[in-house]
Each structure stands twice: as C-alpha cells, then as structure tokens.
Amino acid sequence: MRLGVIGFGNIARSLMALLAEGPAPLAHLAVLCKPEQRDALQNRLDTDLADAAQSHAIVTDTAGLLAERCDLIVECAGHSAVRAHGPALLEAGLDVVVVSVGALADQTLEDTLRAAARKGGGRLIVPPGAVGGVDMLAALGTAGAVDVRYRGTKRPAAWRGTPAEKAVDLDTLDGPSVFFSGTAREAAAHYPKNANVAATLALAGAGFEKTQVELVADPETPGNVHQFEAVSPLARISVRIENQVSGGNARTSAATIHSVLREVRNRQAAVVL
Ligand SMILES: NC(=O)c1ccc[n+]([C@@H]2O[C@H](COP(=O)([O-])OP(=O)(O)OC[C@H]3O[C@@H](n4cnc5c(N)ncnc54)[C@H](O)[C@@H]3O)[C@@H](O)[C@H]2O)c1
Incomplete structure (x- = not known):
C-alpha cells in the first residue's frame, strides 16, 4: 500500500x-x-x-x-x-x-x-476519531430525524488559547464548568481545534444546526471525556468515552491516533471492521 x-x-x-x-x-x-x-x-x-x-x-x-x-x-x-x-x-x-x-x-x-x-x-x-458509537448514530440517521446532545469535557489546560479563557478562569477552577452551549456549527467555529467530535457526530446524525453541544472544563476529569445521547424512533443510545490524553498534545485523545491507524489497516485487511 x-x-x-x-x-x-x-x-x-x-x-x-x-x-x-x-x-x-x-x-x-x-x-x-x-x-x-x-x-x-x-x-x-x-x-x-x-x-x-x-x-x-x-x-x-x-x-x-x-x-x-x-x-x-x-x-x-x-x-x-x-x-x-x-x-x-x-x-x-x-x-x-x-x-x-x-x-x-x-x-x-x-x-x-x-x-x-x-x-x-x-x-x-470521516474516522470515528476520539468518539465511539458513530456507526450506530449514522445507522439511526438513515431512518430520519435523530436528536443528538453531546458534551465534551477536558482539563482546563486543554482549553488554553481558546475563547474558554474569557468565559471561565481556567487557573482557579475547582469543579466542572460548562463554558459553551450551542450548535455543532457554532462549536466548530469558536473552538476549531476541539470541535472535531461535535462535527463527527453532526455529520453522522442530525447535522451541524441540530446537534446540541456543551463544552466543559473540569480539573478532575479522568481524561478527555466525550458523552452523547441520541434518540430516534429506532433506538435510544447513550455513549460515554473516557479517553486518555495523547502524550504529545493535551487536546488530542490517544484513541484518535489508533482510529486513524484502523482506517489504514482496514485498507490492507481481508476482514473489515
Ligand atoms: N477527529 C478527531 O477526533 C480528532 C481528535 C484530535 C485531533 N484532531 C485534529 O487532528 C489534527 C491534527 O492534530 P495533532 O494533534 O496532530 O495537531 P498538531 O498541532 O500536533 O499537528 C498538526 C501539524 O500539521 C501541520 N500543518 C498544519 N497545516 C498544514 C498544512 N496546510 N500543510 C502541511 N502541514 C500542516 C502543523 O505544522 C503541525 O505540524 C487537528 O486538526 C486536530 O484538531 C481530530
């Protein structure tokens, strides 16, 4: 290859x-x-x-x-x-x-x-990247309207250099703080380096205008946490992923790298998952 x-x-x-x-x-x-x-x-x-x-x-x-x-x-x-x-x-x-x-x-x-x-x-x-359950969400999307709500939580350091700095004091936080609520389109516009998961879910499910996003800074979070709920006539799903941060970049979940590796391996494999 x-x-x-x-x-x-x-x-x-x-x-x-x-x-x-x-x-x-x-x-x-x-x-x-x-x-x-x-x-x-x-x-x-x-x-x-x-x-x-x-x-x-x-x-x-x-x-x-x-x-x-x-x-x-x-x-x-x-x-x-x-x-x-x-x-x-x-x-x-x-x-x-x-x-x-x-x-x-x-x-x-x-x-x-x-x-x-x-x-x-x-x-x-579009690889799943840092989030899981995209296969199911995309399947639900083929059946019509699906309601999707996503919440992305990272440690305060991961939000440095973003508009979150103006919305919340990242240095003194002692608990979770929701500093952004809006659509996936707005999240991607304001937090371009952190909104990949929101965009992936939007493309898979309800689109950029109808996917609701909350972004959270939390000093106690066990890693980069991605949670979403999706409701459709076919199923109700709830997904929570606790990712470990990649060594080279506090914004990137390590699983993202392996998600990309999977795309490459799938191209070489006899059986594709
Ligand atoms: N889909 C997901 O779940 C997911 C998760 C994490 C990160 N990402 C995205 O993946 C991308 C890479 O992340 P990273 O952690 O490797 O970032 P990084 O900043 O460590 O690396 C990006 C590299 O690309 C280079 N670059 C930028 N523009 C370029 C261009 N036009 N041509 C050639 N090189 C260019 C930069 O110089 C830098 O070396 C980012 O856009 C990030 O937002 C997606």
Missing part, C-alpha cells in the same frame, strides 16, 4: 511510529509537511521511522503529493490543510481520511469537498 500523510504533528508522528512497529511495512509512505519541517521529518524517516515503509518521500504541496500515486491519503494537519489539499485530492480520485473534521462545519468547504468527490470519484472518509 502507498500511503500519503498530510501533517507532521502529534497525530501524524504517532501514526508513523505505529506503522513502523509493523506488522509489515507500507510499500511507500509520502508525507506532505511544511517546508520548515522537512529536515526534522527526513531525520525521523531515516532513523526511528525507517521501518514504516519500503520507500518514502517528503513533499510540500498538493502537486507533489498527487505525483506520489498514493492509494490512500490521511490528513492529520488542520483545517487549513483540508481546505488547501482536500478538493484537489478528491477530484483526482483519491480517498482521503480527514481527521480535522471540524473543517466541514464551514458549509462552503463541505460543499466544495462533496462536489470534488463526486466529480473525481475519491471518497472523504
């Missing part, structure tokens, strides 16, 4: 490290990174990531990635990368796993990506 990865941050580096552990190397690994990251990436690919693939290439733009003839692309970079590279890759017929799902809260970008996929035959794949 020839795999393309966009990004060289926490998720991308962790994914590549897991791929290097086996069981078998990829035929080829192409990484699209920022120009200033090229040397550090080259060094990693030559040393501890050398077992990830039989060959590798580093590229810094969409044309370079397209030239690598990948079978699957995994985006682990951010909203700007989805915007910059997604449409052309889909239009070229490539399947793209998008981790920065919150980018699709921009209706214009979602429309552009859908049109590019239809035109070129590529598929935009």
Whole structure:
C-alpha cells in the first residue's frame, strides 16, 4: 500500500511510529509537511521511522503529493490543510481520511469537498476519531430525524488559547464548568481545534444546526471525556468515552491516533471492521 500523510504533528508522528512497529511495512509512505519541517521529518524517516515503509518521500504541496500515486491519503494537519489539499485530492480520485473534521462545519468547504468527490470519484472518509458509537448514530440517521446532545469535557489546560479563557478562569477552577452551549456549527467555529467530535457526530446524525453541544472544563476529569445521547424512533443510545490524553498534545485523545491507524489497516485487511 502507498500511503500519503498530510501533517507532521502529534497525530501524524504517532501514526508513523505505529506503522513502523509493523506488522509489515507500507510499500511507500509520502508525507506532505511544511517546508520548515522537512529536515526534522527526513531525520525521523531515516532513523526511528525507517521501518514504516519500503520507500518514502517528503513533499510540500498538493502537486507533489498527487505525483506520489498514493492509494490512500490521511490528513492529520488542520483545517487549513483540508481546505488547501482536500478538493484537489478528491477530484483526482483519491480517498482521503480527514481527521480535522471540524473543517466541514464551514458549509462552503463541505460543499466544495462533496462536489470534488463526486466529480473525481475519491471518497472523504470521516474516522470515528476520539468518539465511539458513530456507526450506530449514522445507522439511526438513515431512518430520519435523530436528536443528538453531546458534551465534551477536558482539563482546563486543554482549553488554553481558546475563547474558554474569557468565559471561565481556567487557573482557579475547582469543579466542572460548562463554558459553551450551542450548535455543532457554532462549536466548530469558536473552538476549531476541539470541535472535531461535535462535527463527527453532526455529520453522522442530525447535522451541524441540530446537534446540541456543551463544552466543559473540569480539573478532575479522568481524561478527555466525550458523552452523547441520541434518540430516534429506532433506538435510544447513550455513549460515554473516557479517553486518555495523547502524550504529545493535551487536546488530542490517544484513541484518535489508533482510529486513524484502523482506517489504514482496514485498507490492507481481508476482514473489515
Ligand atoms: N477527529 C478527531 O477526533 C480528532 C481528535 C484530535 C485531533 N484532531 C485534529 O487532528 C489534527 C491534527 O492534530 P495533532 O494533534 O496532530 O495537531 P498538531 O498541532 O500536533 O499537528 C498538526 C501539524 O500539521 C501541520 N500543518 C498544519 N497545516 C498544514 C498544512 N496546510 N500543510 C502541511 N502541514 C500542516 C502543523 O505544522 C503541525 O505540524 C487537528 O486538526 C486536530 O484538531 C481530530
């Protein structure tokens, strides 16, 4: 398999490290990174990531990635990368796993990506990421209206550098504080780096306008906790995930990295789950 990865941050580096552990190397690994990251990436690919693939290439733009003839692309970079590279890759017929799902809260970008996929035959794949139960929610969504309420709880440090700093004193919190209530579209707009789960649930179930979101800072939370309730005529589901935070980024749940790994392995597997 020839795999393309966009990004060289926490998720991308962790994914590549897991791929290097086996069981078998990829035929080829192409990484699209920022120009200033090229040397550090080259060094990693030559040393501890050398077992990830039989060959590798580093590229810094969409044309370079397209030239690598990948079978699957995994985006682990951010909203700007989805915007910059997604449409052309889909239009070229490539399947793209998008981790920065919150980018699709921009209706214009979602429309552009859908049109590019239809035109070129590529598929935009949304992995469950940090949340579970998305399969059931998407199944309920095919039966019509579904009511979805999501609550995302992280430690105060994970909300630094976001508008939460103005809504609540993150340094002195001694219990859970709900600092945002609104739709999934609003959550993604105001908390783009933290609203991927809300966006994933919105795409799977009731849409961005009808998915209700609460964001919470809690010094006592056991990890990044994602909870949602969904009610439809077919079923009522309640999901609570207690994720461990990834070592490299307090905002990212470690399970997200393995969710992306699963998408890659599913491409190589005889039985797909
Ligand atoms: N779906 C989910 O459940 C979920 C969970 C956690 C994180 N995420 C998202 O995954 C993405 C990556 O997370 P992370 O923890 O690895 O972040 P990170 O900040 O550690 O790494 C992102 C990397 O991508 C690079 N980058 C940004 N824009 C780029 C571009 N246009 N081209 C090439 N490289 C670019 C950055 O320089 C950085 O090295 C973020 O958007 C995050 O919000 C999704």
